[in-house]
Amino acid sequence: MCGCSFLDISVISICFIFCWSGVGKSAFTGKIHGIENVDPVLQYVANNSLREHPVLTKLRLRTLEDQWSTMMVASDQAQLMANLIRLINATKAIEIGMYTGYNALNMALAMPESGRVVACEIESTYIDIAKPFFKEAGVENKIDVRHQIAMKTLDELIAAGEAGTFDFVFIDADKFNYDRYYEKSLELIRKGGIIAIDNVLWNGKVVNPAPSDLTSQGLDALNKKLHKDQRIELSMLTVGDGLTIAIKR
Numbered sequence: 001m002c003g004c005s006f007l008d009i010s011v012i013s014i015c016f017i018f019c020w021s022g023v024g025k026s027a028f029t030g031k032i033h034g035i036e037n038v039d040p041v042l043q044y045v046a047n048n049s050l051r052e053h054p055v056l057t058k059l060r061l062r063t064l065e066d067q068w069s070t071m072m073v074a075s076d077q078a079q080l081m082a083n084l085i086r087l088i089n090a091t092k093a094i095e096i097g098m099y100t101g102y103n104a105l106n107m108a109l110a111m112p113e114s115g116r117v118v119a120c121e122i123e124s125t126y127i128d129i130a131k132p133f134f135k136e137a138g139v140e141n142k143i144d145v146r147h148q149i150a151m152k153t154l155d156e157l158i159a160a161g162e163a164g165t166f167d168f169v170f171i172d173a174d175k176f177n178y179d180r181y182y183e184k185s186l187e188l189i190r191k192g193g194i195i196a197i198d199n200v201l202w203n204g205k206v207v208n209p210a211p212s213d214l215t216s217q218g219l220d221a222l223n224k225k226l227h228k229d230q231r232i233e234l235s236m237l238t239v240g241d242g243l244t245i246a247i248k249r
C-alpha cells in the first residue's frame with residue numbers, strides 16, 4: 001500500500017514516485033500530488049523502466065475507482081516481484097491479501113502455463129472485481145482464489161501436504177497477523193523460496209512508533225525479528241511503502 005489517491009490517470013506514475021520519496025518522511029501526507037514537486041531523477045526512473053501488461057493497466061484503472069485504491073500495490077513494486085518470480089522460475093505462489101487482484105494477476109502473468117497463484121481474500125466485492133480481469137488476461141486457471149480468512153487457507157495448504165512446496169509468498173493483508181503469516185509462509189515455501197512482505201516501513205512510522213500505535217510497533221518488532229532470523233537471507237527495500245525480501249535458507 002502506498003499513501004496516494006488519484007483523480008487523474010496522468011498522475012499515477014507520479015504517485016508511486018511520491019510513495020518512494022515519501023518513505024520515512026513524517027511530513028508525507030498521502031494527498032494528491034502535483035507534478036511540479038517530483039524529483040526528476042525518480043521521474044526518469046519511472047518513465048524509463050515501467051512496463052505494464054495491458055490488462056494490468058485496465059485493472060489498475062478500475063481499482064482507482066474504488067475508495068480503498070490506496071491498498072493496491074504500486075506498479076514498480078509489482079514489476080520487481082514479477083522479475084523475482086521469473087528469476088527463481090517460480091510456479092507456485094501465495095498472495096495473502098489479494099484486494100482487486102493487481103498483484104495476483106501480475107504474478108500469474110510472470111509464470112509459465114503450469115503456474116499457480118493461491119490468492120487469499122475475505123471480501124467478495126473485491127473478488128468480483130478481480131475475476132473478469134483474470135479471465136480477460138487468459139490466466140483465470142492459474143489463480144486459485146480462496147474466499148475465507150487467509151490463516152485458514154494457509155493451514156489448509158499445510159494440512160494438504162503442501163509445506164515446503166511454494167516458491168513465492170506475498171504478505172499484504174491485516175498487519176495484526178503479519179508475524180503469524182510470516183511463520184506459516186516459512187513453513188510453506190521451499191529452500192530458496194522468497195517471502196515478500198509489504199508495508200514494512202508503514203509510511204515511516206516504524207521509526208520510534210508511538211506508544212498507542214500498535215500496528216507500527218508490530219511491524220517494527222517483526223522487522224527486528226527478521227534482522228536476527230538465521231532461517232533467511234534478508235533485504236529491506238525502500239520501494240513502495242517498504243518491501244522486505246526474505247529468502248529461505
Ligand SMILES: C[S@@+](CC[C@H](N)C(=O)[O-])C[C@H]1O[C@@H](n2cnc3c(N)ncnc32)[C@H](O)[C@@H]1O
Nearest residue numbers: 071072073097098099103121122149150173174
Ligand atoms: C493491502 S490490500 C492487498 C493489495 C493487493 N495485494 C494488491 O496487489 O493490490 C489487503 C487485502 O487483504 C484483505 N484481508 C484483510 N484481512 C484478511 C484476512 N484475515 N484474510 C484474507 N484477506 C484479508 C483485505 O480485504 C484487502 O483486500
Ligand SMILES: *[C@@H]1O[C@H](CO)[C@@H](O)[C@H](O)[C@H]1NC(C)=O
Nearest residue numbers: 040041043044045046047048
Ligand atoms: C516523464 O514523463 C512525463 C509524461 O510523459 C513527462 O512530462 C516528464 O517530463 C518525463 N520526465 C522525465 C524526467 O523523463
Ligand SMILES: *[C@@H]1O[C@H](CO)[C@@H](O)[C@H](O)[C@H]1NC(C)=O
Nearest residue numbers: 085086087088089090112192
Ligand atoms: C530457470 O529455468 C531456466 C530455463 O528452464 C534455466 O535455464 C534456469 O537455470 C532456471 N533457473 C533457476 C534459478 O532454477
